[in-house]
Amino acid sequence: MGRHSAPRTIPKAAVLALPLAAVVGIAGVAALVDDDSRGNDAAGSTSPRTGLSACSSVTPMRITTTEDLAPVLGQVVQREETRGDDCIDYTVDVQSSSVTASALMSGDDDRTQVWIPDSTLWAERVTSAAPSTKLDLGSVVATSPVVFAIPRAAASAARPGPLTWSQLISQHAVPLKVASPERSTSSLLALLGAKQAVASSPQDTRALQGLLLTLSRSTTDEGSLRRQALTQAVAAPAFPTSEQQLAHLNQTNPKTPLRAMTPSDATPQLDYRVVTVAGANAPSDDSVAKLRDALADAQSVDALRRAGFRVGASEGPDLQGVPATLPKVIGTPRATDADTALRTWVTMSRQTRMLAVIDTSESMKKPAIPGMNRLQLASGAALKALEKFPPSSEIGLWTFDLAHGSQPRDWVERVPIRRVDDKVGPVTQRQALARSAMSLQWQRANGTAVHDTIWAGYQQLQRTYQPDYANALVLLTDGKNEDPGSMSEAQLVANLRQVGKDSSRPVRLVLIAISEDADLAALQRIAKAVPDGQAYDARQPENILGIMQTALSSREIAAPAQ
Numbered sequence: 001m002g003r004h005s006a007p008r009t010i011p012k013a014a015v016l017a018l019p020l021a022a023v024v025g026i027a028g029v030a031a032l033v034d035d036d037s038r039g040n041d042a043a044g045s046t047s048p049r050t051g052l053s054a055c056s057s058v059t060p061m062r063i064t065t066t067e068d069l070a071p072v073l074g075q076v077v078q079r080e081e082t083r084g085d086d087c088i089d090y091t092v093d094v095q096s097s098s099v100t101a102s103a104l105m106s107g108d109d110d111r112t113q114v115w116i117p118d119s120t121l122w123a124e125r126v127t128s129a130a131p132s133t134k135l136d137l138g139s140v141v142a143t144s145p146v147v148f149a150i151p152r153a154a155a156s157a158a159r160p161g162p163l164t165w166s167q168l169i170s171q172h173a174v175p176l177k178v179a180s181p182e183r184s185t186s187s188l189l190a191l192l193g194a195k196q197a198v199a200s201s202p203q204d205t206r207a208l209q210g211l212l213l214t215l216s217r218s219t220t221d222e223g224s225l226r227r228q229a230l231t232q233a234v235a236a237p238a239f240p241t242s243e244q245q246l247a248h249l250n251q252t253n254p255k256t257p258l259r260a261m262t263p264s265d266a267t268p269q270l271d272y273r274v275v276t277v278a279g280a281n282a283p284s285d286d287s288v289a290k291l292r293d294a295l296a297d298a299q300s301v302d303a304l305r306r307a308g309f310r311v312g313a314s315e316g317p318d319l320q321g322v323p324a325t326l327p328k329v330i331g332t333p334r335a336t337d338a339d340t341a342l343r344t345w346v347t348m349s350r351q352t353r354m355l356a357v358i359d360t361s362e363s364m365k366k367p368a369i370p371g372m373n374r375l376q377l378a379s380g381a382a383l384k385a386l387e388k389f390p391p392s393s394e395i396g397l398w399t400f401d402l403a404h405g406s407q408p409r410d411w412v413e414r415v416p417i418r419r420v421d422d423k424v425g426p427v428t429q430r431q432a433l434a435r436s437a438m439s440l441q442w443q444r445a446n447g448t449a450v451h452d453t454i455w456a457g458y459q460q461l462q463r464t465y466q467p468d469y470a471n472a473l474v475l476l477t478d479g480k481n482e483d484p485g486s487m488s489e490a491q492l493v494a495n496l497r498q499v500g501k502d503s504s505r506p507v508r509l510v511l512i513a514i515s516e517d518a519d520l521a522a523l524q525r526i527a528k529a530v531p532d533g534q535a536y537d538a539r540q541p542e543n544i545l546g547i548m549q550t551a552l553s554s555r556e557i558a559a560p561a562q
Helices: 012-017 026-036 041-045 070-083 097-106 120-129 152-157 165-169 185-197 202-216 222-230 243-252 285-296 298-306 335-349 374-386 429-438 450-463 489-500 520-527 541-553
Strands: 008-010 059-065 088-094 114-116 135-150 239-242 259-261 269-277 351-359 367-369 394-400 411-419 469-477 508-513 534-537
Touching (some): 059 285, 070 088, 070 285, 097 120, 135 222, 135 243, 165 185, 185 239, 269 285, 351 450, 411 429, 411 450, 450 489, 489 520, 534 541
Parallel strands (some): 059 088, 059 114, 351 469, 508 534
Antiparallel strands (some): 008 088, 114 269, 135 269
16 A cells, blocks of 8 residues: 555454454454454455355455444454355455545555545545545444543542533643544544634633643554553543443453543534445445445444444443433534644644744833733733743744844844753743843833844744744734834835745744734735734733733634734
8 A cells, every 4th residue: 555554454254253342442453453464365355155155256345444343344244244145255454544544545545445434524534635536425334422531540630520622621620632633533523623612712712722732742642542541540631532432441441440521512423434435446336235234234233332333313332421412413524624623733743943022112111901011911921821832842032123222233132042941051941031021121212123023033033944843933013113224014025925935944924913003904914925924913902911822832723813
């Protein structure tokens, strides 16, 4: 399969031989797959041919599905082959939906004829990214809501009773971790579900962005989260998984059962849909219809339910923390929403290299809120945002107003860009930034030189560009360009457009208007000159803290000002 790892083929006889208690999920399947992974494709046809031997001709069908569904699917196709009525020789390959989707998008998968991913979202992402890859979306075989697995130690400290997405996001309920949403369907749906659930609340949206920034820097794989949860360690976090996966985990680890938690306002859901891959190797409509019928018969439905799946309107496994009646089910997200979220996640997971530039012109002395002027409010918000950056971040600080006798340029480097955990004399860079921000003073009888400062800061970041970081210039101002000797807005925009074409050294530009005196329209025009440039409207004092913290501590999160 080209650069993709080959799917693991599970012998149907071996799957059928698994005890029913271990039919579900990762632990039993992983052991089985590891034992068989040294074989070859012939492993899929090692089962007895009692039924198929009577067929004058046999139609091959290769099905790719997840580790969760593979054991039950193996039982179903083994039963069909034993009957021999359909004369179809099934092979079941086990591979994560994300890997299969990637292979189909790139055209590297020429094996799969039928695909049963754990969410329709993966199929929709394939057709969105690769329209030439034709997929026929068939019936849903089973579903499983996304829940949060809460380890026993964490459960004792968790808030009692049902929890909303808002309470989960605030981290006051129980600490959370997620597996990488690029590979984990449960984590991807949980993040998209959370975003949808709190979309109407600016406060919760900002809290979610801060949480995502933290989570993106500490992701692990689902196996590690499960192992940690089973240790009964006090620090073991809650994590998103499916109801079916959690039921299997508790079934195979009865001494350390985990509690489930379902957000009380809405929940995402995994859905296992039969998808036919069109092309020269596509199976006939009749053979796919027979597979769908086999998966929908009473015996298969019973096996799916015993394995922890829901079929139709059936109840799920009896898990502590899952209500008898599920809350509203969040519909399958759009492929474009998932693509945007995944790009954002990748960007957020990179460490930040940021130059913060704060306006110190005389207008910054004006009151913002009772007891605090604009400069104090801006620097205070920057300090709050600084607390969120991990030690490996690189941050520097400039101020700007207008050049004067003791200041030959419009801008002043207060703290050079360094890692925030670097030592700067007796203090760390983080402490040096905090001290400098707290000591900033507005400059008497001085205006604002916005254009030349933006251009100087952007050039500085491109000259010193670090490819392993997300490089960004963040400028905060309460005014407009007041330097008659500076470049014009048109010249600045032209310069930024030119250097912004250098895709090998992308620098994000974030411009924040922090008072009614700021020229937001001009900042918007300037920000649009570069990819990912954004202008934020923080002109109302009550909005400054939240918007500045979001803009300084996150990337590609809040929508730019309109």
